[in-house]
Amino acid sequence: xxxxxxxxxxxxxxxxxxxxxxxxxxxxxxxxxxxxxxxxxxxxxxxxxxxxxxxxxxxxxxxxxxxxxxxxxxxxxxxxxxxxxxxxxxxxxxxxxxxxxxxxxxxxxxxxxxxxxxxxxxxxxxxxxxxxxxxxxxxxxxxxxxxxxxxxxxxxxxxxxxxxxxxxxxxxxxxxxxxxxxxxxxxxxxxxxxxxxxxxxxxxxxxxxxxxxxxxxxxxxxxxxxxxxxxxxxxxxxxxxxxxxxxxxxxxxxxxxxxxxxxxxxxxxxxxxxxxxxxxxxxxxxxxxxxxxxxxxxxxxxxxxxxxxxxxxxxxxx
Ligand code: NAD
Ligand code: UDP
Numbered sequence: 444x445x446x447x448x449x450x451x452x453x454x455x456x457x458x459x460x461x462x463x464x465x466x467x468x469x470x471x472x473x474x475x476x477x478x479x480x481x482x483x484x485x486x487x488x489x490x491x492x493x494x495x496x497x498x499x500x501x502x503x504x505x506x507x508x509x510x511x512x513x514x515x516x517x518x519x520x521x522x523x524x525x526x527x528x529x530x531x532x533x534x535x536x537x538x539x540x541x542x543x544x545x546x547x548x549x550x551x552x553x554x555x556x557x558x559x560x561x562x563x564x565x566x567x568x569x570x571x572x573x574x575x576x577x578x579x580x581x582x583x584x585x586x587x588x589x590x591x592x593x594x595x596x597x598x599x600x601x602x603x604x605x606x607x608x609x610x611x612x613x614x615x616x617x618x619x620x621x622x623x624x625x626x627x628x629x630x631x632x633x634x635x636x637x638x639x640x641x642x643x644x645x646x647x648x649x650x651x652x653x654x655x656x657x658x659x660x661x662x663x664x665x666x667x668x669x670x671x672x673x674x675x676x677x678x679x680x681x682x683x684x685x686x687x688x689x690x691x692x693x694x695x696x697x698x699x700x701x702x703x704x705x706x707x708x709x710x711x712x713x714x715x716x717x718x719x720x721x722x723x724x725x726x727x728x729x730x731x732x733x734x735x736x737x738x739x740x741x742x743x744x745x746x747x748x749x750x751x752x753x754x755x756x757x758x759x760x761x
Contacts, residue, residue: 445469445509446670447552449500449543450516452479454622455557455615457487458663459514464490466667471506474517475499477531478524483622500539501531506546512553512670515543518592520559522585522711523628529587536591537598544602544610553609555670556599558677560616560718561589570685570719573614573677583713596677603675611669616681616720620659620740621747625754631656631741634692635748638701640755648710650689655719657682658740661733668729681720682733698741 446463450456451472456479460470469492472484476497487493498504500517518535519525525532540556547554563571564579579589602608619631626636637644657680665680686694692705725731735743748755 444511445471446512446514447471447473447506447510447546448514448516449473449539450479450518450557452476452481452484453516453520454479454483454624455618455659455662456516457483457622458620458659459516459666460484460487460493462663462667464492468492470494471496471510473498473500473504477528478519478521478627480624500542501534504542510546510550510552512555513543513547514555514557514666514670515540516557518557519588521627521629522588525588526584532587533591536588536595540595540598544599544608548602548606548608553611553670554599554602555666556595556610556612557666558592558596558612558614559588560614560679560681560720561585562593562596562614564589565713565715566717569717570683570721571679572721573679573724580713585713600675609673611672611674612676612678613666613669613680614677615662616657616679616718617654618657618659618662618681620744623744625748630654630688630691631744634695635699635741635745636755638695638699638703639745639748641701641703643704643706644692644695645706645708646688646692647708647714648688649707650692651687652710652714653685653687653717653719654691655681655683655685656691656737656740657733658735658737658743661735665725665729665731668731672729674728678724678728679720679722680725680731681722682737683719683722684737685719686737694738694741698738699745
């Protein structure tokens with residue numbers, strides 16, 4: 444099987460490329476490195492079944508050879524990243540998704556869309572199951588990401604209904620692990636790099652907002668299960684262990700043994716107050732369940748960041 448992975452040079456995409464190669468698939472990785480990094484895939488470059496194309500998937504891409512599946516992960520994912528690139532984020536969710544759907548249609552390939560829990564916005568029901576339609580501010584700053592993903596889901600379903608494309612949509616909840624950029628602004632990478640560099644941990648708001656954090660290896664198992672299935676979804680993929688941001692800060696301080704202080708900053712506009720996935724669908728349809736406890740996953744992530752003191756120094760300077 445030959446899989447095109449868009450966003451394959453990013454955090455999740457690089458782990459997916461690695462997992463696909465490990466199980467014997469060929470991988471064509473497409474990335475423009477707008478938020479990804481060449482070093483994420485440097486160790487794969489010499490693999491005989493790995494091919495890299497530097498490309499912006501909102502523009503025409505010269506894809507040669509057969510493609511059996513398209514995993515569409517290209518999109519900024521961290522709030523500071525997509526707030527800095529509002530038009531590009533909308534373009535990759537809309538035009539980029541359509542281009543990749545057309546590629547899948549031409550090849551009769553499976554199409555996997557990496558959607559997000561952000562389609563639920565600031566949810567009015569808790570926890571969130573796939574039946575919930577969401578509560579998104581369509582004109583707020585986060586809308587460039589939320590609405591791009593909602594459109595990406597809509598156009599994927601339309602390609603399935605109108606053209607019979609074998610589409611599968613997963614809604615990913617906050618995922619963390621090695622290869623997050625230390626300065627990407629997401630909460631896990633920020634707290635760990637701050638704790639390891641002795642900088643204050645920056646809590647936005649009162650720290651009572653919750654998220655449910657999933658370790659990257661678990662998430663990638665879920666992506667593979669969805670890719671291999673014929674399910675359309677949408678299917679939530681996330682770890683239902685819910686924590687407040689304040690609890691996460693305490694946990695990171697304990698696991699790193701850091702004496703960093705905690706500093707409170709204003710809550711960003713439209714920052715969701717609660718997030719926890721219902722994962723019954725993933726369990727029943729894909730036989731998937733997260734296995735890595737948040738403490739264990741954070742320890743592995745701390746170890747990874749600790750082994751890169753140079754990156755931490757860059758983050759502290761940024
Ligand atoms: P990331 O920023 O590390 O990776 C995204 C990759 O897409 C980067 O390598 C970037 O360079 C590439 N990219 C962006 N625009 C592109 C374009 N126009 N053409 C080609 N490449 C482009 O983010 P991530 O955390 O790995 O997220 C991957 C996917 O998973 C995204 O679609 C994101 O929305 C989704 N997701 C992630 C999370 C999470 O917690 N990590 C949660 C929900 C959804
Ligand atoms: N957050 C925080 N400090 C940071 C970065 C983020 O308190 O340095 C908060 C953020 O406001 C949000 C939560 O942590 O409430 C998760 O943020 P992240 O950017 O990781 O993901 P998302 O908001 O997309 O779920």
